Amino acid sequence: MATPPSASAFAKLLRDEGVTVVEVDDWETHNRNHMGPWGPVHGVMIHHTVTSGSARTVAICRDGYSGLPGPLCHGVITKDGRVHLVGYGRANHAGLGDDDVLRAVSGDLALPADDEANTDGNRAFYGFECENLGDGHDPWPEVQLLAIEQVSAAICRYHGWDQRSVIGHLEWQPGKVDPRGFTMASMRARVADRLEETAPPVVLPEPQKPVVDLSRLVAAALSDPARSGTPVTYAGVKTVETALVDAGLLQRVYSDGHFGGATVDAYARWQRRLGYSGTAADGIPGMTSLKRLGDKYGFTVVA
Structure with missing residues (x-):
């Protein structure tokens, strides 16, 4: 349970972790806050998009579609490993999920089965949509998996959480399968390894601008x-x-x-x-x- 940082601080903590960040349009103020609060936050939720093509994927996640207005997440992680920030605040990504799962995430406990949809996840989680068809065959490039690891670790590091605060949509809402193509257990292991590193992350010098x-x-x-x-x-x-x-x-x-x-x-x-x-x-x-x-x-x- 924690208060999210400011939008500028959020972008900085991702960059400090080594993430390549792309700021899309008015992302700092693009949200669904008029529909309800965002926060206190308890964890990070990972999704797949069921789309292909980075530009199309980012546009959909920013703007949404008929019946589900955007933003549909806070960041879009494309196959090239870039994280496109499309919104900050309440976002339509998590929907209703299991209150037992939320209690487990909040208390750093083992996750129970998600068999109820009774709790607002849009209020409680950071959300990242990852470009992938979600068919179990579309590959997950290592650079994309690394970006998922980095954003999850950066947020956990900021709030003092451990890897158990990182879950998949399939672990929150009954009937969901995303992300498909890697396991959240393997991703949490990566996040744990990253958080246990004693040395600060290597921050590459800013490339010279064209x-x-x-x-x-x-x-x-x-x-x-x-x-x-x-x-x-x-x-x-x-x-x-x-x-x-x-x-x-x-x-x-x-x-x-x-x-x-x-x-x-x-x-x-x-x-x-x-x-x-x-x-x-x-x-x-x-x-x-x-x-x-x-x-x-x-x-x-x-x-």
């Missing part, structure tokens, strides 16, 4: 054959496209280093997200909108 030259980027955007002539090749285009993919505005298949129509449309959506309209949201980068994109998704802009 630099995007605005004038060269604009030249590349305006040289699209659909607009005029032969396209200009510039490496910064790929950097911007990667950021647009992370923002859920561009399909990964169009992140090809060419500032074509799909990239222009995606950038226009970014401009509209910032409040621009009309000709100010034409899909051609400007300094202010590009700097906002770089600040959020990890690159530096020069004129």
Whole structure:
């Protein structure tokens, strides 16, 4: 039983554990708190998404779907091991579960069978959705399992919990099978090993941010054959496209280093997200909108 940290402190404690964190849109204030409280918290719950494709998975978990509005978790752990923060506060991930399980988690006791659905889990747990089809055949890359271990250990370390505070959805709510493809017993063993390490986690130095030259980027955007002539090749285009993919505005298949129509449309959506309209949201980068994109998704802009 504990009070969650602030959103910024939460992101920091994950990064301090070595997690690669992607902050998605307004995650710090995106929640379901108007439906009820979040906290005190008692543990961490792991799920699988039954989806494939990182961008699609993150978008679904952020926005939800008909009948179940988002956020559907606090973080999405994609197959590449990145943790995409999509919400903070109450999230629609746990539903009703077994009060005996909650008492066991709260008291660091052995888990009983989950045979009742009588207790609000959205209030009591951090939730992480993990990109996987959940069919028992879709693989779990080691980098993804490591990220699950890291986020679970980071939260347990912050609250002073042990590995018994980490459970799967299948251990909480009758009829659920997730996560499928690895056992929660094996994951708790990994978390326990990590928490028992006496040395602090190795924190790699922050990689140097890519630099995007605005004038060269604009030249590349305006040289699209659909607009005029032969396209200009510039490496910064790929950097911007990667950021647009992370923002859920561009399909990964169009992140090809060419500032074509799909990239222009995606950038226009970014401009509209910032409040621009009309000709100010034409899909051609400007300094202010590009700097906002770089600040959020990890690159530096020069004129």
